[in-house]
Amino acid sequence: MYSQKVELRHLRYFVAVAEELHFGRAAEKLHIAQPPLSQQIRQLERTLGVRLLERNYHTVTLTNVGRVFLEDARRILEQVEHALSRVQDAQQGLVGWLDIGYIKSTSATTIIPDMLAIYRQRFPSVEIRLREVNLQEQLQAIQAQQTQVGFVTCPPKIPAELDSVVVERIPLVAVFAQQHSLASHASVPIRSLINEPFIFCQRQASHFFYDRIIQLCGFSPRITQEVPDIRMQLGLVAANLGISIVPASAAAIRTRGLVYRPLADLDGDDTIETVLAWRRKDIAPVVQEFLAVAREVLEECKNTTIGAEGV
Numbered sequence: 001m002y003s004q005k006v007e008l009r010h011l012r013y014f015v016a017v018a019e020e021l022h023f024g025r026a027a028e029k030l031h032i033a034q035p036p037l038s039q040q041i042r043q044l045e046r047t048l049g050v051r052l053l054e055r056n057y058h059t060v061t062l063t064n065v066g067r068v069f070l071e072d073a074r075r076i077l078e079q080v081e082h083a084l085s086r087v088q089d090a091q092q093g094l095v096g097w098l099d100i101g102y103i104k105s106t107s108a109t110t111i112i113p114d115m116l117a118i119y120r121q122r123f124p125s126v127e128i129r130l131r132e133v134n135l136q137e138q139l140q141a142i143q144a145q146q147t148q149v150g151f152v153t154c155p156p157k158i159p160a161e162l163d164s165v166v167v168e169r170i171p172l173v174a175v176f177a178q179q180h181s182l183a184s185h186a187s188v189p190i191r192s193l194i195n196e197p198f199i200f201c202q203r204q205a206s207h208f209f210y211d212r213i214i215q216l217c218g219f220s221p222r223i224t225q226e227v228p229d230i231r232m233q234l235g236l237v238a239a240n241l242g243i244s245i246v247p248a249s250a251a252a253i254r255t256r257g258l259v260y261r262p263l264a265d266l267d268g269d270d271t272i273e274t275v276l277a278w279r280r281k282d283i284a285p286v287v288q289e290f291l292a293v294a295r296e297v298l299e300e301c302k303n304t305t306i307g308a309e310g311v
Contacts, residue, residue, distance in 0.1 A: 101150035
């Protein structure tokens with residue numbers, strides 16, 4: 001039975017003696033005096049109730065039990081060293097887990113995959129665990145520490161204990177089946193959609209998005225279909241079962257038979273925001289390193305945009 005009286009120092013002392021087969025050389029290797037080393041080995045043998053070493057005036061040899069114990073002692077010390085190394089790596093954000101929440105409407109954007117790609121390249125030993133969380137639950141998941149950071153589209157007021165940074169501002173567009181009468185227009189006035197049948201994702205999962213649309217459009221859409229995700233939403237629109245209003249980034253989800261048109265009544269400020277949110281007091285190194293990557297990518301995008309505007 002394991003005795004709590006056996007400590008790591010006993011294992012280190014025994015391994016040193018077993019490898020040198022000489023108490024004097026082992027003591028020098030450990031930077032201790034020989035008498036305390038001999039005393040610690042005798043104490044280890046008394047605790048275990050076995051003889052690990054055969055000693056005489058000239059030689060030190062391992063007993064059969066000692067050889068078995070040496071193999072296990074080395075393994076334990078290697079595991080301890082590995083654990084200590086991982087602790088140091090974790091302190092630097094080099095290992096661990098990063099739980100990221102997202103919703104499907106943000107998965108179609110490019111800036112978020114860019115952040116993840118750079119982070120993965122720099123921190124390959126950190127396990128990234130993506131968790132799909134609906135719009136209603138996203139901020140709650142961050143507050144409850146079910147996710148460490150989250151990409152939140154069209155957020156309500158950010159809770160006081162969270163910090164956030166705007167990742168993207170995406171314009172809203174109308175989406176039609178190719179055969180729809182409005183599909184041939186270059187842009188579509190919002191008021192022309194009042195009587196159209198709308199297809200949206202389930203309201204309980206994305207009511208903030210609904211509220212934003214009502215705010216921008218000035219009317220409550222006549223919803224005839226509610227579906228679980230944006231792919232189904234676009235599929236039903238392509239089948240000409242209704243129309244919808246979606247972030248322009250949804251066009252990256254390849255669906256045949258769809259036409260996206262700008263909303264003529266909206267100005268440049270009428271957008272859907274995606275923000276990166278995290279707990280203000282979360283000082284976990286993996287979180288801080290990811291935020292550093294995110295800010296770097298956002299700054300690069302900003303500079304790229306400014307450069308393009310100056311051309």
